[in-house]
Amino acid sequence: MDNVKLIRDAKLCTRWALGLTFFLIILFPGVMFLTGYSYSLAFFKGWTSLAIVWLVAAGLYTAIRPLVEFYMEKKAG
DSSP: OOHHHHHHHHHHHHHHHHHHHIIIIIIHHHHHHHTTOOOOHHHHHHHHHHHHHHHHHHHHHHHHHHHHHHHHHHHHO
């Protein structure tokens, strides 16, 4: 991979990360707060469970993908 492609991909990933952070942490909960939505315990539990599942999935993907790429590279080479 050349540096130009790496820089372009890094910028793309940064934009996605900032955009998703803004939407999922600020915009979406902020709209519900401004409309006077009453957070119930069930809603909070669901939101927390979703966040935990998302974090576990992201962690597993981050941990397993390099191993799969390494295996595929060894198999091809």
